Amino acid sequence: MEDRAVSCLIALRRVLSAADHNVRAVAKVTGLSVQQLIVLRIVEDTTEITPMMIARSAGVAPATATALIEKLAQMDYVSRRRSQSDRRRYWVSLTEAGKAALHSAPDPLHQKFSEEFARIPDYEQAMILAALERVANMVSTPGETLPGTDESHVLEVSEALGAETAGPV
Amino acid sequence: MEDRAVSCLIALRRVLSAADHNVRAVAKVTGLSVQQLIVLRIVEDTTEITPMMIARSAGVAPATATALIEKLAQMDYVSRRRSQSDRRRYWVSLTEAGKAALHSAPDPLHQKFSEEFARIPDYEQAMILAALERVANMVSTPGETLPGTDESHVLEVSEALGAETAGPV
DNA sequence: TAAAGAAACTTCATATTTCGAATTAATTAT
DNA sequence: ATAATTAATTCGAAATATGAAGTTTCTTTA
Incomplete structure (x- = not known):
């Protein structure tokens, strides 16, 4: 029934709300703004990423x-390295300080989920994972993939590993 | 395995990302800011709600x-009605214009989900709903429940129905 | 290959948003 | 009564967001 889809969406909104509160809480503890934290997470997920991709992932304008x-970068949480194959661009990556800041605060949602998830029977775990992946496939569109799943830049990853002298931007 | 919890969280992040892009898209179409849209949705969910509860639900400071x-209110999307039982507070509710604005734009995520959901077998629907509700219960904390599920104000609902002269605030 | 066109990023000016701290008003507790 | 709380607001500072215009670097194409 239509009814069940609505229930799903309500549950989804509860999850969404929880995630939102979570990111705000983590931001507060780390001393970062919400957007800064989100960008930091995006960078962490991709290990290297360009400003354009960050803008798209974070849903903000390039100027932002x-x-x-x-x-x-001023806080020394990310570093920038000019791309050699396309010198208009550069790669943003986490510094050690950035990693440390990102993990200085526990992630309540992450922890809570992992903890409770570990306690449920194996077949239920499998069911939940299957359902979540199914839902993710239903709602995610090509344009809004998570940076980690976007492969439009992998052609350049080799460059990232290359031993360039790589002065900061 | 620990591994499976991580996979769940990754799927969850894909869903969250999609939802985030979705709310931005809907906001753009309606001409509202993302937060305005979120607040409007919160108000719609509760039919009547106080500023404090909006702040908590939306995860912003009271001043915000x-x-x-x-x-x-300036846009005439919500109306305010002073509470009689506690005159510091007031009730916020959607106006007709607010309802119209909220539904003037289609919700791609909602539609996409409903459409695809309708196509899958009954037992899978049930499985997905069960999983989503389970996950929602795992991650949502009492403090950050969706307004609709928060019953701390129902004692006052009768007041909302009472025939007070109710001038705007 | 030279010129036009497009892309990535920045800068600038401006508008909006957000929040903390202090404030007012109303309620509740002592 | 008086003190302590609570709900909401005001205000000022800082953060954020964006469009438009500009720079540099590719990419096309004539």
């Missing part, structure tokens, strides 16, 4: 991404 | 809630 990256 | 409500 520039400002956010600049701020994070 | 005031500003958001003021803006929405």
Whole structure:
């Protein structure tokens, strides 16, 4: 029934709300703004990413991404490395300080989920995973994939591993 | 395995990302800011709600809630009615214009999900719903329940139905 | 191959948002 | 009564967001 889809969406909204509160709480503890934290997470997920991709992932304008990256770079949480194959671009990556900041605060949602998940029977775990992946496939569109699943830049990953002298931008 | 919990969280992040992009898209179409849209949805869910509860639900500071409500009231998307039982507070509710604005734009995620959900077998629907509700219960904490599930104000609902002269605030 | 076109990022000016702290008003507790 | 709480607001500072215009670097194409 239509009814069940609505129930699903309500549950989804509860999850969404929880995630939102979670990111705000984590941001507060780390001393980062919500957007800064989100960008930091995006960078962590991808290990290396360009400003454009950050803008798309975070859902902000390129100009805003520039400002956010600049701020994070000033805090020494991310570093920038000019791309050699396309010198208009550069790669943003987490510094050690950035990693440390990101993990300085526990992630309540993550922990809570993992903890409770571990306690349920195996077949239920499998069911939940299957359902979540199914739902993810239902709602995620190509344009809004998580940076980690976006492969439009992997052609350049080899470059990231190359031993360039790589001065900061 | 620990591994499976991580897979769940990854799927969850894909869903969250999709939802985030979705709310931004809907906001853009309606001409509302993301937060305004979220507040409007919260108000719709509860039919009547106080600024404090909006702040908690939306995850913003009280001062921010005031500003958001003021803006929405200026647009005539919400109305305010002073509470009689506690005259510091007031009730926020959607106007007809607010309802119209909220539904003027289609919700791609909602539609996409409903459409695909309708196509899958009954037992799978049931499985997905069960899984989603389970996950929602895992991650949502009492403090961050969706307004609709928060019953701390129902004692006052009768008041909302009472025939007070109810001038705007 | 030279010029036009497009893309990535920045800068700038401006508008909006957000929040903390202090404030007012109303309620509740002592 | 008086003190302590609570709900909401005001205000000022800082953060964020964006469009438009500009720079540099690719990419096309004539």
